[in-house]
Amino acid sequence: MNPGDMTSELERLHADAYAWALACCRWDREEGTEVLQTTYVKVLDGRARFEGRSSFRTWLFSVIFRTAAERRRRLVVRSLRSHWSRNGHVAGPPSETPETLLAGSERSRDLTRALRRLSARQREVLHLVFYQEMSVEEASKVLGITLGSARTHYERGKRSLRRLLTERRD
Amino acid sequence: MDDPELEREFSIARREAQRRTPEFARMWGEAGRISAGSGGRSARPIRLAAGAAAILAVTMAGLLLWNGRGTRTSPRAAAEAEATITSWKAPTDFLLETPGIEILTTLPAIGPAPPFPSAEDTSNEASHVN
Numbered sequence: 167m168n169p170g171d172m173t174s175e176l177e178r179l180h181a182d183a184y185a186w187a188l189a190c191c192r193w194d195r196e197e198g199t200e201v202l203q204t205t206y207v208k209v210l211d212g213r214a215r216f217e218g219r220s221s222f223r224t225w226l227f228s229v230i231f232r233t234a235a236e237r238r239r240r241l242v243v244r245s246l247r248s249h250w251s252r253n254g255h256v257a258g259p260p261s262e263t264p265e266t267l268l269a270g271s272e273r274s275r276d277l278t279r280a281l282r283r284l285s286a287r288q289r290e291v292l293h294l295v296f297y298q299e300m301s302v303e304e305a306s307k308v309l310g311i312t313l314g315s316a317r318t319h320y321e322r323g324k325r326s327l328r329r330l331l332t333e334r335r336d
Numbered sequence: 337m338d339d340p341e342l343e344r345e346f347s348i349a350r351r352e353a354q355r356r357t358p359e360f361a362r363m364w365g366e367a368g369r370i371s372a373g374s375g376g377r378s379a380r381p382i383r384l385a386a387g388a389a390a391i392l393a394v395t396m397a398g399l400l401l402w403n404g405r406g407t408r409t410s411p412r413a414a415a416e417a418e419a420t421i422t423s424w425k426a427p428t429d430f431l432l433e434t435p436g437i438e439i440l441t442t443l444p445a446i447g448p449a450p451p452f453p454s455a456e457d458t459s460n461e462a463s464h465v466n
Contacts, residue, residue: 173364180360185353199358206367274349296346328337331345 167216175222176209182298186227189293190234193278201234208233220307227294227308280330288323291316 167175176183187205188198205226208214214229216222281289287309294305306316 176364177360180363181354181357184357185350188353199363203363203367203370206364207370210367210371271348271352273345274352277345277349296343297350324339324342327342332337 167218167222172209172216176206176226179223179226182223183226183230185297186293187230187234189281189290189297190231191237192282197234197237201230201237204237205230205233221304224300224304224307227298228310231290231308231310276331276334280327280334283330284323284326285319287311287319288326291319292323292327295320 183205184198184202187202188195191197191201205214208229216225219225220228281292284292290309291302291305294300294308295302300308302316302320303313305320306313309316311319
């Protein structure tokens with residue numbers, strides 16, 4: 167794929183890629199933006215290279231997923247170092263920023279809150295299937311898990327999400 | 337709540353989220369600046385070459401050390417070292433040589449029996465006492 171085609175493909179997928187980056191960072195807008203930015207830097211540097219083994223979208227989403235995971239690991243290490251040295255800032259869990267809370271309708275905020283209560287894997291699979299309209303198989307490729315495991319997370323996650331949304335609305 | 341209902345929920349969230357997505361051009365441009373600042377693709381071969389050189393240096397050093405160790409442990413050298421160790425004498429050994437040490441290191445000899453006294457000798461002794 168030549169650089170021009172890649173740029174236009176990235177532009178076409180930008181909104182979905184941003185939503186996926188947010189989902190990987192529990193809808194923390196600052197973190198999600200940083201993850202997507204880092205993904206674009208990796209693409210430009212050649213650290214992430216599309217070799218046509220899957221669809222471009224599956225490849226891009228798996229790069230975003232890995233970048234978010236690397237960022238989480240770095241944050242954990244930094245927070246441990248701060249804790250041990252006892253003089254730095256200890257990074258807490260991602261919080262709901264006012265921007266996140268005010269953005270969107272009550273209905274989509276309910277959905278976000280319910281998704282936050284699921285396990286990370288269930289949340290990721292459901293986002294890829296329902297939001298990004300991927301098949302469960304594609305989702306498993308993005309997350310680097312087996313199809314069987316993805317199906318289990320999908321079914322359990324769907325059951326829990328239904329229950330949480332119904333409880334909230336009753 | 338069935339699957340189509342869940343899909344509706346997600347599609348509402350999707351429509352709302354798309355309105356809040358930052359511009360692609362801005363993020364792509366910023367990524368380009370970061371990439372150019374960090375050396376980007378041109379720095380990659382240099383980093384790879386530096387890594388390869390470091391690995392080569394460590395391998396060479398390891399080989400040299402290994403060879404040196406092999407020379408020191410040749411059979412002849414080992415035999416010489418062993419001989420030196422067995423004939424070695426501590427410089428403070430003389431302090432253990434106390435007077436009469438030969439009693440501890442030799443077997444005491446009883447020696448020949450004295451001559452048995454004759455009858456004449458016995459009578460002489462008796463007259464002398466009287």
